[in-house]
Amino acid sequence: MGDYMLFIVSCIFVNNILLAQYLGNCPFLGTSKKMETALGMAMAVVFVMVMTSAVTWIVQIYVLEKFGLVYLRTIAFILLIASVVQFVEMFLKKNIPALYAGLGIFLPLITTNCAVLGVCIINVDGKFTFVKSLVSAFAYSGGYGLALILFAGVRERILLARVPKPLQDTSIGLVTAGLMALGFFAFKGMV
């Protein structure tokens, strides 16, 4: 149990997927201008990442490794992620319209979020067990959501400030993300 706690803390803070491993930066910069969109994106990422990790783990162990097709991993994973996203979208639209209204437009974007594919590959490369893969997906996506929401909070404030013209928009966003990464860097000594 203690191992898992340490692992979760390291996934959320020390190896934060966004600020320490540089994954999923395009949607990070794209959806962080408003708190609402950031919340929607964060929730969608948690949802999809846990599901895809489970599916890709099963396929890796019971299909790819069993039949010696590991070299097809990249193509298999990305197709699985795309179909899981599509499936989730249809399921939510039909059965939970309230959640669909919240996540709706973010779901198709998630297929090309490199954090999702990244975590699936990290899980498989690390030879994690099924449970550990799920825990890691949950913790990594939690870390992603945390960073995204914190960043959206900062960015809403930047809108009110006077930023020098060349630095506006993405540029100041990246510098701010750098300062946030510096904050997360302080957790390095913990684990």
Add this chain to the structure above:
Amino acid sequence: MAKTLVQEFTKGLWDEIPPFRLVLGICPALAVSKAVEDGLGMGIALTFVLVCSNMLISAIRKIIPSQVRIACFIVVVATFVIVVELVMQAYTYALFLKLGIFIPLIVVNCIVLGRAEAFAYKQGVIRSCADGLGLGIGFTISLVALAGLREVFGSGTFLGIPVFGPSFQPFSFLVLAPGAFVCLGLMLSIMNLAKK
């Protein structure tokens, strides 16, 4: 207004140079710009995938139904990424280990999919090739520039060769994660300044 072939190529080198003008593909730009060698390797890998996928998608664009085009693009791109992955594993194993997870992640690189959707799906094969080559080389130049800045000041070397002599104290902030973000942000602002 139709552009000439040369213009399609050169627009990727300055007018639409990724990731500065075309703010796409930020993740690899941040992650593999720690050293010039990594940046160069990543740039070449991406250029190969971009050119091949652009050409193939453009060649078969008439037979891809538009409802499932994104899925088709992904399959085409993933195929070439696997080719790159296997070739790098065989011939440049050290670089393959260093780039690690970022080689399979070329699949979801926004530049490749973005060009497939915005350019190759609408234009001819030769034009798509020029476009892919231009943007790929543009991306390589940006990566090498960013990596050069970070490597020279962050670890005091260029392509692994020390440049400052023994008394130089490396500014190691630059090679760490926060430095990547700040460096890219500042370079973006310099590019914005140069635009005017």
